[in-house]
Amino acid sequence: MKISDIISLGLWPESKKTTSQKGITQLEELGYNLFYIGKNADLYTCPGNDPKVLLVRSDRCSVFDIPLNLEIEGKGISQTAISNSGALFANKAGIKTAILNEKVDQSLEIAPRCQIMELCKPLEAEIEGDIVQFEFIFRNYLTGSLFEACQNGRDPYGLELSSDLPQWHKFENPIFTPTTKGVKDIPLNSLTVREKFPEIINSLENLFKEFSKFALDNGIIVVDTKFEVFVNSNDEWLLGDEVLTPESSRFISKSDFDVANYISMDKQILRDFGKADNWKEKAKTLKAGEKLDVVVPQEIKDKILNGYTTIQNNLGK
Structure with missing residues (x-):
């Protein structure tokens, strides 16, 4: 399937820039054609006529929606394994994801970074007169x-939380704090979104x-x-990668x-470093297509990769 076919199906926004660059030779020779280079992963069209794409994760990093010249060796492979485990957990709970069981040739060196995905478009609905896309967040x-x-x-989500609640207060039941998805995530009224998508929200909760x-049973707190x-294309809802x-x-x-040492095991580590190094301000001078030149100590890289590895080992069961 060509990118033009994907666009005609309404499964890829015509306004989203694609690339004419050639991708990894082994994949191109098998009929996978690179059409999009993302901040952390690349997308290829697949051989045949089915609406699906190949996602290939790199070791590239980004934070605050800023593309960086930073790579952390091994992160892409670890991310892919965790993504597969998360999708499997969702599947066992009866929730479909875009990740398909189909695999690329597993003898390829690139295989541990690859996922074949069903093509789909973001869920949209009208909220207060505007058509929006969503991020469904639970805390x-x-x-x-x-x-x-x-x-x-x-009270950005209409939850009527007390101002007396301390930081790191544990909610008896998770709270739902939806936002729009876009350049700037805008909080939405929790009840309004629940009423819009009751079955989806209950399933995700x-x-x-x-x-x-x-995760708790395996030594990890999910904040x-x-x-x-x-x-x-069948108008079924599903989750992404x-x-x-x-x-x-x-x-x-x-x-x-347990000892109030709230050290994040995810890319918050890089966000914190970038915040201290003023990356947001530095990125304002970037031109389209440029990456921010950053220097990150090996200690920070190791900390991030160790976090991913621990998550993969503890939760990939």
Whole structure:
């Protein structure tokens, strides 16, 4: 299937820039053709006429939606393994993901970075007069931007949380804090979105609860997670490739959490480093297609990769 066919099916936005660059030779020779280079992964069309694509994860890194000249060797392979495990966990809970069981030739060196995905488009709906796409976020703990909002008397999701709640307060039941998906994520009223998608939200809430318990039993605290819901060519809803992974969730080892040492095991480590190094301000001078030149100590790279490896080993069961 060609990219023009994918666009005509409404499964790829015509406005999203594609590439004419050649991809990995072994894949191109097998009929997979590179059409999109992302911040962390590349997309190839697949041989045949079925609506699917090949995702190939790189070791590239990005934070704050800033492309970086940084690679962490082995991260792409670890990410792919965690993504496959997260998708399998969702499948066992009765929730479909875009990741297909079909595999590339496993003798290829690139195979551990590859996932064949069903083509789909983001779930959209009208909210307060606007057509929006969504990020469905569930939280076990009060922290980050939501804690700051509570402290300042703001209620971005209509949850009526008390301003007296301390940071890292554990909710008896996870709270649902949906946002729009875009350049800037805008908080949405929790009840309004629940009423719009009751079956989807209930299914995802149950999945989040089950996964949080599973992770806790295996030594990892799940602080929160983000689900991105898509619709396939049969108008069925499903999840993408980042399901219960460090790219969509915040994880802390239970041993650290129990002593109030809230060290993130995911890319929050890189965000924190980038915040201290003022990457957002530095990125303002970037031109289209440029990457921010950053220097990250090996110690930080090792910490990130060790976090991914621990998540993979503990939760990939």
